[in-house]
Amino acid sequence: MIQENKYIEFFLEPIRKCKDYKPKFGESQNPEGLTIEGFLNIYGRDPFYSWIGLDSKLMYSAHKAAGGMTSIYRQIGVGCEHLFREIIVDTAKYEKRELAQWSYETKTQSGKTKTLTLDGRLELNAINNIELKNCLSEWIKAYCKELSVKQIPQNGVVFEVRQGYKSKDSKRQNADIDNATVAYANGYLPIFAIFSSQIDSDIMLRYRNNRCGIITGSNSNNPLISLFTFSKEILGYDLAAFFQKNSKKFKQEINSVLRVLLYAS
Numbered sequence: 001m002i003q004e005n006k007y008i009e010f011f012l013e014p015i016r017k018c019k020d021y022k023p024k025f026g027e028s029q030n031p032e033g034l035t036i037e038g039f040l041n042i043y044g045r046d047p048f049y050s051w052i053g054l055d056s057k058l059m060y061s062a063h064k065a066a067g068g069m070t071s072i073y074r075q076i077g078v079g080c081e082h083l084f085r086e087i088i089v090d091t092a093k094y095e096k097r098e099l100a101q102w103s104y105e106t107k108t109q110s111g112k113t114k115t116l117t118l119d120g121r122l123e124l125n126a127i128n129n130i131e132l133k134n135c136l137s138e139w140i141k142a143y144c145k146e147l148s149v150k151q152i153p154q155n156g157v158v159f160e161v162r163q164g165y166k167s168k169d170s171k172r173q174n175a176d177i178d179n180a181t182v183a184y185a186n187g188y189l190p191i192f193a194i195f196s197s198q199i200d201s202d203i204m205l206r207y208r209n210n211r212c213g214i215i216t217g218s219n220s221n222n223p224l225i226s227l228f229t230f231s232k233e234i235l236g237y238d239l240a241a242f243f244q245k246n247s248k249k250f251k252q253e254i255n256s257v258l259r260v261l262l263y264a265s
Contacts, residue, residue: 003090004242004245004246006086007083007086007087007242008246008249010079010082010083010086011079011080011082011083011250012079012249012250012253013079013082014075014076014078014079014082015072015075015076015079015253015254015257016253016257017071017075018068018071018072018075018257018260018261019256019257019260019261021033021064021067021068021071021261022034022035022064023039023060023063023064023066023067025039025042025063036057036060039059039060039063040055040057040060043055043059061262061263064261064262065261065262068257068261069261072254072257072258072261073163073164076163077161077162077163077164079163080161080162080163080195081119081120081161084119084120084159084161084193085100085101085119085120085161086100087231087235087237087239088100088120088121088122088235090237091129091132091235091236091237092122092123092126092127092128092129092132093127093128093129094126094127094128095126095128099121099123099126100120100121101117101118101119101120101121102117102118102120102121102158102183102188103115103116103117103118104116104182104186106182116179116182118158118159118160118179118183118190119159119160119161119193120158120159120161120193121156121157121158121159121188122136122156122157122159123155123156124136124137124154124155124156125155125156127156129236131236132234132235132236135233135234136156136157136234139223139224139230139234140152140153140156140157140189142224143189143191143213143224144189146213146224147208147211147213148211149184149189149211153183153184153187153188153189154187155186155187155188156187156188156189157188157189157190157191158183158188158189158190158191159191159192159193160176160179160190160191160192160193161192161193161195162192162193162194162195163194163195163196164194164195164196164198164199165192165194165196165198165199165200165203166198166199166200167200167203168200168202168203173203173206173207176192176207176212177206177207177210177212180207180210180211180212184211189213190211190212190213191212191213191214191215192207192212192213192214192215193215193227193230194214194215194216194217194227195216195217195227196216196217197216197217197218197219199214199216215227215230227239228240
């Protein structure tokens with residue numbers, strides 16, 4: 001029960017931050033966003049906007065709701081990342097929790113060095129859960145066969161965690177594929193762990209053609225396809241049951257956030 005409560009908080013803590021969201025309206029002097037009073041003051045002083053009625057609480061609510069939706073999806077993604085990494089720490093029985101992440105350095109066009117970090121890692125030599133280690137080794141071999149990867153990565157798996165993936169942002173896709181290339185070069189199988197079952201089929205095809213593995217929140221019983229089946233059969237933690245059991249709590253929190261975002265205050 002203590003572990004379950006810990007997981008609930010890891011997932012919900014970022015989402016609660018959405019209640020503090022305020023639209024910025026292009027005001028660089030207000031990085032935290034504008035209150036409704038600040039918005040009405042700025043739009044009320046704008047002749048054109050005030051003439052046509054945009055200096056309205058309803059307009060503020062519309063902006064708050066629109067930007068807030070983006071914030072919700074982003075923070076759900078952060079919650080998924082935190083939750084998944086904590087499950088890895090616990091199921092792998094790592095001695096050091098920093099083992100659950102993987103990072104590497106790269107050069108920018110200006111010659112500066114920057115560090116890129118992936119959300120999760122299962123390092124075979126550091127896993128103290130023997131059953132997980134053995135299951136993961138076989139799973140890696142099976143996934144490599146699916147991707148037609150002939151040289152099996154020996155160090156383990158690195159994960160990029162997302163709540164869903166519908167974006168057609170080619171720059172983001174290129175960065176993901178670059179990460180996967182570096183992962184292979186360092187002996188890791190790159191896997192995208194998508195909590196939702198919703199992912200664009202074109203993205204799925206492009207990633208798999210570039211030897212990137214993808215597991216999603218589908219109902220499939222295949223651990224090479226479903227994140228939830230992978231979690232249950234390989235990690236040894238029933239992630240689907242966790243969400244089903246605590247669904248009421250999660251719905252209440254999301255509804256609470258939505259009410260705040262839709263109310264002009």
